[in-house]
Amino acid sequence: MKKTLLLYLFLIIVILGFTGCNKLDTLQKEPKIIKFSYQDGTPALTAAKLAKENPIIDENITIEYEMEKSPDLLVTKILKGEADIAIVPSNLAAQAFNKELPYKIVGTSVWGSLYLASTEDIKDFEELKDKEIYTFGKGLTPDIVLRYVLSKNGIVPDKNVKITYLNAASEVGPIFISGKSNLAVLAEPLLTTVTMKKQDTKVIFDLNQEWANATGVTKGYPQASLIIKEDLIKNNIEFVKEFIDIYEESRKWAKENGEELGKYAEELGISVAKETIEKGIIWTNIESFDIRDGKEEYNAYYGAILDFAPDFIGGKMPDEKIYFER
Template identity: 45%
Template sequence: MKKTLSLMLSLIMALVLTVGCTSTDEKAKKENEPLDIKVVTPAGTPTLSMIKMFKENPSIGDNVSVSYESVKSTDLLSSKILSKEGDIFIVPTNLAANLYNKNSGYKIAASTVWGTFYLVGNEEISNWEDLKGKEIDMIGRGLTPDAIFRYLLTQNNIDPDKDLKLNYFGGASELATNFISGKSNLSLMPEPMLTKVLVKRTDSKVVMDLQEKWEKAAKLNTSYPQASLIVSEELINNHSEVVKNFLSEYEKSINWINQNPSEAGKYYEELDMGLNKVIVEKSIQRCNIDYVSANDAKEAIDNYLNVLFEYNSKLVGGKLVDEDFYYTK
């Protein structure tokens, strides 16, 4: 009986060790197989935040190849995510939440664009009270720019529907053209389009920094996480080291951009991303590009999503995110 029991235990141990070794061997084999990663970013500041990687394509592991694409439409970006045409995306943070709530299979890994909206005009605006009775042109009716500005107005005792008039335009280019032509004296403008406007209409200046105003309203010592990087759960689960390497290179890329705006501008122009190097170089300081891991950005993200949820729950997918939304390495 004892011999039989001993034999059975030996067989079980051998089986466990064999399965363990097989599992380890299969994992190692999988990690050594050629891996193609697709990275997609929206045009503008999100693409700028990764422009060094677009240009230099740094290695993030043996047998790993990475391709980069910049798209102009948020709808196209969403379509690519839902059809899983990419592994890593930079997206508006609320879109990341929206897609997560639709079980898209992506987690947020870092927030990297911390607000790009400024009020530009040729009038003296020193406080919120000065906005009463004014007309302000902007973009994004019912979307995040609208939610952010209306939130800040109400936080400062300004009724956005009674105390001033908001005029909405279809996009930043149309908004800029209207302002440059002199048809508007106050516009809520995003970078890098803002810098282009300031160069062409020399009588104008930045009269309000929405990022500074948000920091005061939120009392978090940080601005709002306008855009974030998301990674597919499949890539996280099967190639965790590759993900870590990518994030490390992205953080280095962002640090380099802030330290070398002229070179970043050259890269942007050379890759034909839609703006010349001078405009890009001048805009970087106001683009607020900063790498903050999801773990460190969590409080700011939750606060931002809560504001958007209160404005229109559909902006974040009908409900607030849970802990699994965040990738922590």
């Protein structure tokens, strides 16, 4: 009788054990939704292959691709911690980190893609004196980069040159095309659109290269970064590693497949014209992504901003903990 009772107890324990394991497995395999946010324009182009083809990285994880038309919406989403993965302006990554939001920079999505264009044959910075430059993003990256490069080349902003700000990058192109301005900062892919419509457009200075020359770095400044939430990295490291690899491939594919990228962009509602993409956007340092290869550039970028507009990165230099290295 005792043996029978013990046997029953043993069987109950075994069954409960298996039930517990099954419940644990169910919890571990519960479907998870990952929100991947990025801005319309060049950042969206780097993710176009992923968003269109939506590859399965993990059967229990669904990626929701969220393209924001407004920069403000993306900023709000990051500062509220609503995105799990995002492509953001690199200064926003520092802001989030300094606010103790759990995001890590894993790589550079877009290197500097700002250019000073003119219809005049300007060969050196000295020739910019007493001229008017149309630009956008007052107090933001375009402004900081332009002012820094000018000052490092002997031009005092607001004294030697007049800087006129428009509300958005998209407003600069029409002003330049109309002839109201013959000297303007143009961001890609707008630059390619402008050169298609105004054939006497000349790129007189690549501001990314000039930034590199002025700061002594190799790649220029990191315009946009891929960031990932720390808990996602800790809890789903294999997914994160594979996602990073696939995203990196998507960036390279975007450079090498203009015609197909144009079709993808049109289908995804990306605001860059198909014809502009097919003509061939000027992609800067698309091969260089891994954060291990760009820390010097980030330090130079954040250091310059700290001197010029510290609030732009949250008031202090982010430390090494901001980075995630595979």
